[in-house]
Amino acid sequence: MSVRKNTHVDGHGSYVRGSWKFRFLRLLALLVIACFGLTACGKKEESTTEEPFVVKIGVLLDFSGEAKEESEQMYSAAALAIDEINNAGGVLTQGYKVELVKKDDGGYYMNSVAGYYQLAQEGVCAVIGTNNSQGMTELINASASANVPVITPSVTDDIVVSAANFVYQSCFSDEYMTEALVNFIAAEQGKLSGSRAALVCQTESEKYVSLYEDMAASMQSGNINTVYAKEISGYTKESLGEIFDEVVKTGAGIVFIPASVDELDTILSTAKESGYAGAFLGLPEWSGYTGKMYGYDVYIPVNMAADRADEAVQGFVKKLGGAVCDGVRPAYDAVYFIRDAIETGYLATATSVSLKLPFLEGSTALGDYTIGAYGNTEKTVDIILMNDGGAGYSATMFE
Numbered sequence: 121m122s123v124r125k126n127t128h129v130d131g132h133g134s135y136v137r138g139s140w141k142f143r144f145l146r147l148l149a150l151l152v153i154a155c156f157g158l159t160a161c162g163k164k165e166e167s168t169t170e171e172p173f174v175v176k177i178g179v180l181l182d183f184s185g186e187a188k189e190e191s192e193q194m195y196s197a198a199a200l201a202i203d204e205i206n207n208a209g210g211v212l213t214q215g216y217k218v219e220l221v222k223k224d225d226g227g228y229y230m231n232s233v234a235g236y237y238q239l240a241q242e243g244v245c246a247v248i249g250t251n252n253s254q255g256m257t258e259l260i261n262a263s264a265s266a267n268v269p270v271i272t273p274s275v276t277d278d279i280v281v282s283a284a285n286f287v288y289q290s291c292f293s294d295e296y297m298t299e300a301l302v303n304f305i306a307a308e309q310g311k312l313s314g315s316r317a318a319l320v321c322q323t324e325s326e327k328y329v330s331l332y333e334d335m336a337a338s339m340q341s342g343n344i345n346t347v348y349a350k351e352i353s354g355y356t357k358e359s360l361g362e363i364f365d366e367v368v369k370t371g372a373g374i375v376f377i378p379a380s381v382d383e384l385d386t387i388l389s390t391a392k393e394s395g396y397a398g399a400f401l402g403l404p405e406w407s408g409y410t411g412k413m414y415g416y417d418v419y420i421p422v423n424m425a426a427d428r429a430d431e432a433v434q435g436f437v438k439k440l441g442g443a444v445c446d447g448v449r450p451a452y453d454a455v456y457f458i459r460d461a462i463e464t465g466y467l468a469t470a471t472s473v474s475l476k477l478p479f480l481e482g483s484t485a486l487g488d489y490t491i492g493a494y495g496n497t498e499k500t501v502d503i504i505l506m507n508d509g510g511a512g513y514s515a516t517m518f519e
Contacts, residue, residue: 175211175218175468177202177458178239178268179451180249185227187251193443194273194451195222198248200440201455201484211462218459229255233262240266245470246458248290248451253277253327260287268470269477271457273450276404278330281495286474289495290450290457297421298334300501300517301401302342304419305374307515318348318372320363322355328378331403335376347372355383357390364394373398381409388414404446407504407511418506424449424486425502425513432486449486456484457491 179198181191202218210216221244225231232255239247246269250256256275263270263286271288272280278294280287292300305315317339321332332351339346347370352359355377367375375398379387384406391400392414399417406420426437426444436452437444458473460482465472480491490498498518505514 173214173216173468175216175462176221176242176244177218177455178221178223178236178242178244178247178249180223180225180232180235180239180247181251182227183222183224187227189443190274190445190447191251193445194248194251194447195220196442197440197448197452198455201452201459204485205455205459211459211468212466216468218455223249225250225252225255227252227255229258232256233258236262236268236270237266240268240470244268245462245468245473246271248273248454248458251275251447256280256287263287267474269474271454273454274447277327278334288457288477288491290454291423291447292421292499292501293495294331294334295338296499296518297404297501298331298338299342300421300503301335301376301419302338302344303517304503304515305344305401306342315344315374316347316370316372317344317374317376318367318370319346319350320375320377321351322379323351323353325378331378332376335401355379355386357386360387360390361394364391364396367391368395368397374401375399376401378403381405384409385411388412388416391416402506406506407446409506413506413508415508419514420504420506421501421517422446422504423502424500425504425516428502428513428516436485453484453486453489453496456482457489457496 179195181194182188183191198220202220205211206217211218221239221242223235223239225235229252232250232252236247236259248271250259250272251274253275256272256277257279259270260279267286269286269288271290273290275289276291276294276297280289281293305317319332319336322328336346336349348367350363352363375391375396377387377400399419402418402420404420404422406418407422423446424433424444426433440448457477457480461473461476461480462468464480465476477491478493482489487500488498489496501517502513503515503517504511
């Protein structure tokens with residue numbers, strides 16, 4: 121009786137099952153299988169590793185249009201605040217890092233709306249922007265549906281502060297601006313021809329009409345004697361010549377005439393030709409005017425005068441390391457508003473931030489703040505004086 125041996129034939133001979141050669145090959149095969157398994161497990165673990173959570177804040181400004189330079193300055197200010205917060209340990213007890221998500225609306229209101237919704241989809245907990253008035257008006261409606269709060273660093277329109285719980289200003293509003301200018305006039309009566317004022321307004325601009333009405337109300341409440349008020353359809357040499365002839369007759373020493381920077385030379389030169397010898401109250405955007413002043417003093421409200429002899433302001437300007445436009449401080453402050461809302465609500469979500477922004481109190485390197493129902497109500501307004509000698513800090517109101 122013969123015994124059949126279990127063998128494996130591979131064309132090169134027979135290996136007896138149980139022999140050392142067979143055991144070696146089986147061990148080698150198991151090692152290969154084990155290696156593949158470990159590699160697969162390693163890949164699986166790597167693919168499921170979660171990225172560290174990052175708090176996202178959107179910045180929606182005009183980075184490619186007419187306001188691109190000031191937008192980049194505001195972005196730099198917001199980035200400075202982000203660096204300070206991250207270097208101090210981030211937010212919440214988990215020490216989450218904060219980052220900015222940058223969107224360009226080109227100064228066009230439809231792009232503002234599209235950019236806002238894109239930021240909402242990307243998971244930002246708040247949006248800093250925009251810096252065009254029409255875009256801000258549209259964001260009032262958009263924020264009510266997306267529920268992501270918006271803080272504008274430069275749109276001063278009164279409509280923002282009466283809008284909704286999702287919209288705020290870190291800059292001053294038109295109403296605060298006119299009150300600050302009136303308070304300044306009252307404090308400087310000896311220098312400003314006894315505070316006899318004239319108001320002029322271009323009726324084709326809703327913004328200028330609103331400013332005109334705010335200033336009229338502020339002057340009435342501040343007991344400033346308004347001796348002349350006129351509404352016109354446009355600022356031409358002819359229409360302005362007639363107006364300044366009348367202003368001279370009234371003896372007014374102060375003129376408030378809301379207008380664009382492009383119209384400022386025509387206004388000043390026409391006033392000079394008419395013999396007007398008083399001063400002007402202007403708008404924040406006039407700080408960018410580099411033309412001839414025709415011997416006039418022009419007082420302009422801004423959110424922060426970069427040359428103010430204040431240690432906190434000078435320290436901020438030094439850290440920023442660049443130009444300081446009117447919206448720089450509000451952009452910087454807005455980041456801290458959001459940070460404090462996250463800390464007090466213990467959540468880095470848009471819903472939590474929107475719930476905590478109203479009536480929030482806190483501080484930044486530039487001072488304390490208190491947010492009311494619709495915006496930052498503790499606002500400082502710096503007054504700068506522009507004339508042929510240049511521009512410089514004059515006073516701070518509401519401090």
